[in-house]
Amino acid sequence: MTDQLEPMPDDWQRALAIVAHPDDLEYGCAAAVATWTDGGREVSYLIATRGEAGIDSLEPGKAGPLREREERASAAVVGVTNVEFLDHADGVIEYGVALRRDLAAAIRRHRPELVLTLNYDDTWSGTYWNTPDHRAVGRAVMDAVGDAGNRWIFPDTDAAPWDGVRWIAVTGTDSPTHATDATDGLERGVRSLLEHRAYIEALTTEDPETYARNLLEGFAREQGKHFGNRPAVTFRLFPR
Numbered sequence: 694m695t696d697q698l699e700p701m702p703d704d705w706q707r708a709l710a711i712v713a714h715p716d717d718l719e720y721g722c723a724a725a726v727a728t729w730t731d732g733g734r735e736v737s738y739l740i741a742t743r744g745e746a747g748i749d750s751l752e753p754g755k756a757g758p759l760r761e762r763e764e765r766a767s768a769a770v771v772g773v774t775n776v777e778f779l780d781h782a783d784g785v786i787e788y789g790v791a792l793r794r795d796l797a798a799a800i801r802r803h804r805p806e807l808v809l810t811l812n813y814d815d816t817w818s819g820t821y822w823n824t825p826d827h828r829a830v831g832r833a834v835m836d837a838v839g840d841a842g843n844r845w846i847f848p849d850t851d852a853a854p855w856d857g858v859r860w861i862a863v864t865g866t867d868s869p870t871h872a873t874d875a876t877d878g879l880e881r882g883v884r885s886l887l888e889h890r891a892y893i894e895a896l897t898t899e900d901p902e903t904y905a906r907n908l909l910e911g912f913a914r915e916q917g918k919h920f921g922n923r924p925a926v927t928f929r930l931f932p933r
């Protein structure tokens with residue numbers, strides 16, 4: 694990690710965040726989203742699955758619709774009203790042309806300047822093995838941004854090619870380059886994660902609010918060490 698991180702670019706209007714599961718954006722990134730939507734920017738979410746395999750005690754047919762509702766409520770807390778779901782299967786998303794095509798079609802439809810995704814490295818901090826879905830979706834996002842701009846790749850999508858993505862920002866990575874000050878968005882970030890109440894209650898016996906607050910305040914404080922000790926959300930930024 695570099696010693697001090699650069700501030701995230703702010704000369705943009707539209708962002709599209711693409712992740713595998715409901716909750717992926719709420720484990721840290723939503724505080725940054727809140728600050729961006731406060732500034733009048735439009736952020737949309739595209740979730741590759743409905744997270745239907747995410748709750749051991751709840752069968753997928755019930756968990757999927759529940760988690761979709763929780764994700765829409767989470768998004769609303771940070772000013773995001775446009776939430777779309779693809780129908781890839783939770784836990785067994787395949788990296789490949791079909792996934793790239795779905796993501797490129799969405800990028801063409803949304804025409805974002807900034808695309809966000811989640812850590813797709815093998816591990817979290819070199820310690821915890823990452824999930825196959827995060828690896829597949831993150832890598833496909835990186836590739837689909839290029840695909841979206843090339844009219845000869847996936848020429849039959851409804852929307853026209855879009856080559857206007859200026860940056861891809863990856864959150865949750867070990868090697869961040871940029872950060873957003875999360876001071877103003879942190880409280881809404883906590884409430885956004887708390888909307889995943891059924892998921893959290895199945896995950897931990899801790900009080901959900903204590904769990905969400907301790908976790909996110911801890912992340913923001915840790916990441917802020919490299920951003921002037923302000924609470925921060927960090928990203929690895931890939932310019933294009």
Ligand SMILES: [Zn+2]
Pocket residue numbers: 713714716717827
């Ligand atoms: Zn996930």
